[in-house]
Amino acid sequence: MGVLRCLVLVFKRIFRGPKWLQNYQCMSALGAVALMGFFYGAFTLGKMTRRKMSVTKWQPVYLGEQMRRDPKISRNHKLFMKWQKGFGNQLFQYASLYGIARDNKMQASISSNLELWDIFKLGDDVVNDYKDLPYLSRPRYLEKIGRYDKRTQFLNYNLDITLVGYFQSWKYFETYKDDLKKHFTFNYDYRKKINSYLKRIPGFKQGNKTRSTTLVGIHIRRGDMLDYNNVKLGYTVADEFYIQKAMTYYLSKYTNVVFIVASDDPEWAKQTVNQSLRKYYMSHQNRKSKFYPKARYLNNNTREFDFGVLSSCNHMIMTVGTFGWWAGWLAGGEVIYFKFYPRPGSDLAALFTPEDYYPRNWIGM
Structure with missing residues (x-):
């Protein structure tokens, strides 16, 4: 007027x-x-x-517990993820997206361009329609870096929301781990190649995990973790003493152990593992068993193949990185991790909560 x-x-x-x-x-x-x-x-x-x-100002991204009890609230909205690079990172993002969506009775929506579609039999309850809405038009939920954020249990399901972050905690999806293990079943072509390799190992039965032979996967990551900037930030790599100690744990507990090793530094890995096997054998010569522990090395294979073989083992030794984490999680047996990651007192350590990252039953050494 x-x-x-x-x-x-x-x-x-x-x-x-x-x-x-x-x-x-x-x-x-x-x-x-x-x-x-x-x-x-x-x-x-x-x-x-x-x-x-400013939609998040007037309609908050997460709600209080009392609002969750309101029967009038619509629960037909979708939950999206801003995807990061890295195979293991995306496995964390997928699993957390699925778990958070289930917690809030929302629909998990996955990008049709995501490579995981080509590798795994992802669930039918996950929608492949990520392109429906532009990223900037949706309210965004930013994670608390390096720790589990329980506010994700109280999202505003009146909105379509995009999760932004890595969400690297088992707590986001622990309730739905059985469903996710089905989601992360390899497609037929990958599964065929993986089983073909495993069947050549003495003691392997019908494509399942072995009975007479105990397979222990070892994933050793070094490469980029040794870069100056990463070391300065607080990244660490496992040393030969950790590898030897972890291998001795399995050799002392199980019979007919065969180690399957994958690494981005194959020469260092082979030298370290072989040395550990020799030391163990020499220190146990007085035993009645003359079994000499063996190791097989995965070289010049695809990332998916190495991951499939490691995750098919009975148990796992991981060093650092999400690739080894997920191989251990999917293996389902005992998992040993390098507990001196990240470097104590570093900037990275200030953003890292071990109990949120490593499941309770995993063993730190």
């Missing part, structure tokens, strides 16, 4: 005074009207834009 009143006053002034003055005033008035219209339009558009982008 204020703008209309100004327009009326302007046009009243146009028709006062001499004709030459009226023409001059008309041009000035029209210019003033155009300028006022421009600012009014910009103000209105800006207000609408702010309202759209």
Whole structure:
């Protein structure tokens, strides 16, 4: 109404005074009207834009427990993820997205471009329609870095929400681990190659985990963890003493152990594992059993193949990184992890909560 009143006053002034003055005033008035219209339009558009982008201010991304009990709340909305790079990282993101969506009775929506679709038999209850809405048009939930955030149990299911972060905690999906192990079953072509390799190991039976032979996977990551900037930040790598100690644990507890080793530093891994086997054998020569422990090395294979073989083992030794973490989680047996990651007192350690990252039954050494 204020703008209309100004327009009326302007046009009243146009028709006062001499004709030459009226023409001059008309041009000035029209210019003033155009300028006022421009600012009014910009103000209105800006207000609408702010309202759209501030949706999380008026409709919070997470709700209180009391609001969750409201039966009027609609629960038909979707939960998305801003995907990061890295095979193990994406497994964490997928599992956490699935778990958080189930907790909130929302629909997990996965990008059709995600490579996991080509590798695994992902669940039928996961929707492949990520492109329905542009990323910036949805309210976003940012994780608390390096720790489990229980607020994810109370998301606002009146909204379509995008999760932003890595969400690397077993607690996000522990309730649904049986479902996820089915989701992370390899597709037929991958499964065929993996089983073909495993069947060549003495004691392997019918494509399942062995009975007479105990398979222990070892994943050794070094490579980028030794870069100067990563070391400065707090990343560490497992040393030969850790590998030897972890291997001795399994050799002392199980019979007919065969280690299957994958590493981004195959020469170091082979030297370290072979040395550990020799030391164990020499220190146990007085035993009646003459079994010499064996190791097999995965070299020049695809990432998916190595992961499939490791996750098919009975037990697992991981060093650092999400690749080894997931191989151990899917193996389902005993998992030993390197407990001196990250470096104590480092910047990375300040953002890391071990009890949120490693399941309770895993063994730190």
